[in-house]
Amino acid sequence: xxxxxxxxxxxxxxxxxxxxxxxxxxxxxxxxxxxxxxxxxxxxxxxxxxxxxxxxxxxxxxxxxxxxxxxxxxxxxxxxxxxxxxxxxxxxxxxxxxxxxxxxxxxxxxxxxxxxxxxxxxxxxxxxxxxxxxxxxxxxxxxxxxxxxxxxxxxxxxxxxxxxxxxxxxxxxxxxxxxxxxxxxxxxxxxxxxxxxxxxxxxxxxxxxxxxxxxxxxxxxxxxxxxxxxxxxxxxxxxxxxxxxxxxxxxxxxxxxxxxxxxxxxxxxxxxxxxxxxxxxxxxxxxxxxxxxx
Amino acid sequence: xxxxxxxxxxxxxxxxxxxxxxxxxxxxxxxxxxxxxxxxxxxxxxxxxxxxxxxxxxxxxxxxxxxxxxxxxxxxxxxxxxxxxxxxxxxxxxxxxxxxxxxxxxxxxxxxxxxxxxxxxxxxxxxxxxxxxxxxxxxxxxxxxxxxxxxxxxxxxxxxxxxxxxxxxxxxxxxxxxxxxxxxxxxxxxxxxxxxxxxxxxxxxxxxxxxxxxxxxxxxxxxxxxxxxxxxxxxxxxxxxxxxxxxxxxxxxxxxxxxxxxxxxxxxxxxxxxxxxxxxxxxxxxxxxxxxxx
Numbered sequence: 292x293x294x295x296x297x298x299x300x301x302x303x304x305x306x307x308x309x310x311x312x313x314x315x316x317x318x319x320x321x322x323x324x325x326x327x328x329x330x331x332x333x334x335x336x337x338x339x340x341x342x343x344x345x346x347x348x349x350x351x352x353x354x355x356x357x358x359x360x361x362x363x364x365x366x367x368x369x370x371x372x373x374x375x376x377x378x379x380x381x382x383x384x385x386x387x388x389x390x391x392x393x394x395x396x397x398x399x400x401x402x403x404x405x406x407x408x409x410x411x412x413x414x415x416x417x418x419x420x421x422x423x424x425x426x427x428x429x430x431x432x433x434x435x436x437x438x439x440x441x442x443x444x445x446x447x448x449x450x451x452x453x454x455x456x457x458x459x460x461x462x463x464x465x466x467x468x469x470x471x472x473x474x475x476x477x478x479x480x481x482x483x484x485x486x487x488x489x490x491x492x493x494x495x496x497x498x499x500x501x502x503x504x505x506x507x508x509x510x511x512x513x514x515x516x517x518x519x520x521x522x523x524x525x526x527x528x529x530x531x532x533x534x535x536x537x538x539x540x541x542x543x544x545x546x547x548x549x550x551x552x553x554x555x556x557x558x559x560x561x562x563x564x565x566x567x568x569x570x571x572x573x574x575x576x577x578x579x580x581x582x583x584x585x
Numbered sequence: 586x587x588x589x590x591x592x593x594x595x596x597x598x599x600x601x602x603x604x605x606x607x608x609x610x611x612x613x614x615x616x617x618x619x620x621x622x623x624x625x626x627x628x629x630x631x632x633x634x635x636x637x638x639x640x641x642x643x644x645x646x647x648x649x650x651x652x653x654x655x656x657x658x659x660x661x662x663x664x665x666x667x668x669x670x671x672x673x674x675x676x677x678x679x680x681x682x683x684x685x686x687x688x689x690x691x692x693x694x695x696x697x698x699x700x701x702x703x704x705x706x707x708x709x710x711x712x713x714x715x716x717x718x719x720x721x722x723x724x725x726x727x728x729x730x731x732x733x734x735x736x737x738x739x740x741x742x743x744x745x746x747x748x749x750x751x752x753x754x755x756x757x758x759x760x761x762x763x764x765x766x767x768x769x770x771x772x773x774x775x776x777x778x779x780x781x782x783x784x785x786x787x788x789x790x791x792x793x794x795x796x797x798x799x800x801x802x803x804x805x806x807x808x809x810x811x812x813x814x815x816x817x818x819x820x821x822x823x824x825x826x827x828x829x830x831x832x833x834x835x836x837x838x839x840x841x842x843x844x845x846x847x848x849x850x851x852x853x854x855x856x857x858x859x860x861x862x863x864x865x866x867x868x869x870x871x872x873x874x875x876x877x878x879x
Binding site: 389390392393415417427453454456458463464466468469472473474475476477478479481482484485486488489490491492493495496498499500501502503504506507508509511513514515517526527532535536538539541542543544545547548549550551552553555556559573576577579580582583584 | 687841
């Protein structure tokens with residue numbers, strides 16, 4: 292706590308597994324840390340480590356220039372704010388509760404009507420990594436409010452500001468989770484397939500890791516095609532890819548495993564080909580992803 | 586060609602874009618290289634670089650101890666072998682034609698009936714990278730036959746032997762392509778979502794790359810859970826993940842973009858939860874991927 296004279300005070304409201312990790316990281320970095328939880332006993336271990344227990348919600352919402360909310364859902368955030376009529380004009384609320392971009396934008400409007408500055412955030416990390424560079428914490432909302440607290444937030448991990456739109460953190464979160472589960476599902480599909488030939492998961496995993504990491508390297512180049520709206524078949528044309536997609540389905544069906552993922556891969560490509568893009572490169576599928584499915 | 590006195594001779598049959606790249610890499614590494622193509626003119630540039638043009642299919646199939654086939658499909662391989670009654674007892678056929686594991690196994694049986702040794706392979710690379718370490722070439726079939734030609738094959742890139750089962754190269758190929766298209770589709774889904782909030786593809790790509798590469802690192806650890814058949818929720822329980830999956834669908838639908846990929850992600854997880862695995866960790870979904878879908 293020897294840096295507490297210079298480190299800015301902070302409050303954490305909501306002491307679930309993640310909230311406790313957040314408060315612990317602030318304490319460890321020397322920030323005078325106030326904590327509050329609906330069930331007060333959850334604060335006990337943090338108080339033992341030096342946190343101050345807020346006696347009331349009003350106190351918790353006004354004790355520090357930065358108030359971090361980490362609750363179950365946005366409904367809980369709304370109820371918390373409605374339970375207090377404290378003047379929020381001297382704090383910035385940072386809402387790290389998981390939710391949708393629409394909920395984030397609405398919460399921002401409500402907070403601003405209460406006179407608070409408001410940032411919305413998303414934590415791309417598990418509790419055990421909070422406080423290390425591996426924990427990525429995304430923020431969106433007014434840049435000056437982020438800048439004012441960036442030094443404090445740095446105690447949590449790698450922090451970034453995505454833009455002024457309060458919905459951006461939730462959108463990046465959703466996009467990141469789509470990436471995460473897609474990599475895992477593709478790996479599970481491949482693992483299921485190879486197990487039918489007696490290959491164990493450990494033998495396939497390094498190959499899968501190499502493929503995923505290798506393809507990830509292509510994304511910035513592919514992004515240029517999307518942003519320019521031009522998709523020349525520099526490496527492969529979609530109609531060539533589509534022939535190989537048939538093999539994915541055949542292999543899965545022949546092996547008696549689930550074939551929904553390969554079928555979706557083919558279906559998206561076939562729609563782009565039907566729309567006249569067979570001679571273009573894979574990123575042209577953005578046009579199919581950008582509209583509702585059939 | 587100054588190493589040709591020590592480099593082993595090799596033949597390449599099928600001179601499409603990939604076949605020409607293979608022959609070019611062998612030539613560059615100093616291997617006396619025989620080439621053959623149904624349309625003979627395709628061999629002209631290679632002959633100009635020092636390749637020998639086989640006058641007949643019989644000659645092509647018997648000229649070297651290693652004969653690489655790179656044709657349109659397995660039907661073409663079958664027709665080629667049927668067009669010759671040459672004694673194949675002194676060559677190893679390496680079939681790099683794209684196809685299914687069943688086709689590879691059947692081709693192996695046919696080749697063996699003709700007295701040839703047979704390896705099946707898959708090229709995880711684009712023609713322009715052939716001859717560099719970035720080109721991954723997978724082989725399956727009898728290990729001694731791979732070992733006998735490993736030095737020659739090293740001219741093509743990074744070569745590996747997967748196992749004795751001739752179908753393995755095709756299965757790894759299918760699994761690798763599933764990985765590739767899944768990373769690309771997840772990235773397209775996220776890009777489509779973020780574009781609705783004015784974020785361009787180039788801004789999102791580095792984040793997507795980091796997510797995909799980061800998740801790829803988890804695979805060996807997750808593979809241990811699969812091979813042990815035990816899925817403790819060390820990081821997150823499936824039923825917690827499932828709640829976040831709702832957000833992916835909500836965000837996509839609210840943004841008016843395609844929601845089939847997030848819906849498939851949720852559907853797979855829901856089936857595992859319905860089967861009683863909600864308290865276990867994500868890799869338990871292997872049980873859903875390992876059986877036919879509904």
